[in-house]
Amino acid sequence: MIKSEFFDIIIKSINRYYDINHKEFLYSFNEKPHIAIKVNPYKKINHLFDLLHISDEVSWCSDAYYLSDRPDFYKDPLLYAGAYYVMDPASMFIDYIFKNLQLSNDIKVLDIAAAPGGKSIIVNSNLSNNAVLWSNDTNSNRAKTLNYNLIKWGRANNIVSNAKISDFHSLQNQFDLVILDAPCTGSGFYRKYENWQEHFSIEYIKRCANRQKEILKDLIPIIPLYGYLIYSTCSYTSEENEDIAKWLISHGFEEVHLSIPDQWGIIKSKYGYRFFPHLTKSEGFYYVILRKIENKQSKFQNFNYNKKNQSSIRLQAPPHIDFENFIDFNDEIELKKIRQNISLISSSIAKWMDWKGFFFNGKVLNVGTTFIHENKKIPSPQFALSIYTSNSIPQLHLNISDALSYLQKKSFKLNTDKGIYLVKYLNLALGWIKIIDDDRFNNYFPVDWRIINM
Structure with a gap:
């Protein structure tokens, strides 16, 4: 009240x-x-x-x-x-x-x-x-x-x-x-x-x-x-x-x-x-x-800026990478290297950022969708949640109990072949998992995103 x-x-x-x-x-x-x-x-x-x-x-x-x-x-x-x-x-x-x-x-x-x-x-x-x-x-x-x-x-x-x-x-x-x-x-x-x-x-x-x-x-x-x-x-x-x-x-x-x-x-x-x-x-x-x-x-103040004091955001051609067949490409997205990330970005962002160089002094957290970090051997959790994943990716469909265990990064039973899978619940992706053997798997759901309290 x-x-x-x-x-x-x-x-x-x-x-x-x-x-x-x-x-x-x-x-x-x-x-x-x-x-x-x-x-x-x-x-x-x-x-x-x-x-x-x-x-x-x-x-x-x-x-x-x-x-x-x-x-x-x-x-x-x-x-x-x-x-x-x-x-x-x-x-x-x-x-x-x-x-x-x-x-x-x-x-x-x-x-x-x-x-x-x-x-x-x-x-x-x-x-x-x-x-x-x-x-x-x-x-x-x-x-x-x-x-x-x-x-x-x-x-x-x-x-x-x-x-x-x-x-x-x-x-x-x-x-x-x-x-x-x-x-x-x-x-x-x-x-x-x-x-x-x-x-x-x-x-x-x-x-x-x-x-x-x-x-x-x-x-x-x-x-x-x-x-x-x-x-x-x-x-x-x-x-x-x-x-x-x-x-x-x-x-x-x-x-x-x-x-x-x-x-x-x-x-x-x-x-x-x-x-x-x-x-x-x-x-x-x-x-x-x-x-x-x-x-x-x-009436307020002069906002002149000097590019020498600005940080440039550079888009580069990506190196050859594994898992590129995981991407469902269309005419509106491109694969670019941005710092240490290989990212999917819209062609409109690519065109804008390539225009006479791109200068910005703030902290950029994300451009487009990170596909994979150049030092990683598995696609990014961001890409798993994107709308650009190919249907050819091996998929692992979980019930609600196992899906919640996955999101909490808790153990649960799986019975499937070795390999990397896109984890799904009701046909929507949650993240990646790697099956090592019958009793072990690596859960790649980010620690920062996990459910802590249920």
Whole structure:
């Protein structure tokens, strides 16, 4: 339950732009949060609806569904196979925005504060093979989670980094669309995480709003003229939402309006769109879609950079490697050597990175899908989870008990011939295993990914 003093602060802030029904809004804090999943369109399986007790569709997102109850996701091997991703329904609105912006087929998208990865996953699902998604997070641990979630989604058209926003100044005017899910008070999730209220205050709202402006000052110069910015928060306060949108409009942007069905319950504010739990089947959320129509970044600071201080990312022709017959090649992917990895990357990334050299000073965690490390004798776990594995690979199909043992890196009984196998559960890949003899095998599921607590 939300504390009365915090509720009063939130109501006063919301009412600056929208006259909310206080009683219905307050009552919604006593209701259970809705549970929803985004289904991976590249890894659809039969009977998923029955396995997860799927009820209704999420109106504003394709392949997205509410669940009638919350299963124990961490005991479901399909989660680790990348069959679906669990996220709040309001976060899925990025799908509707993306589909209605009429973007080009070869768009480049930067999701600058992307962890844990829900919005990036939805954008990735909408991108053609000619497009590029760059997902970043400034926090190293969150960036690792982001990378893992995109690996599970299985495509080779994305780059993942752990970098400061200023590291992207060498890539000015490169991105057609920039997404900022800004750090905020998190007040929109207070019925889901009640302990977040411990930090809430008027002073905390001000600190968050100031931080959002500082992030945007760093971000605005990266966005090209006529490029798009999608700004969002999981906060109710106007200081973090409409006030920021108004500030952006005063700094060279115009709002892009969408046509939204009334029955969805999404509120059109003076600036942007609001999700309230008593009106939508979701938590509290805010979006505004903006287009840059004037360059005003000189108001902030000069972002000149020197390539001598930048790190280059070089793509090289790969050496001869084993297991190349494991790859289901198509015209849109290429095999390249990037540092010590042999990776599958989209042709669009290859073309972009080969263009006059590629300089970036942040830490790049992943480019495309790692196929194999040059010093390893077995394909990468990333490749096992990709959508590019050939049907000719020897496969080992496990029941749920053995699949969970595999994901925990525990021993279990196998009765099959020696060799390397792609481990599968319900026909979706989990990773690699090498059978040595009747009683021994090597489990190549990464230690960092394993299930620790059941």
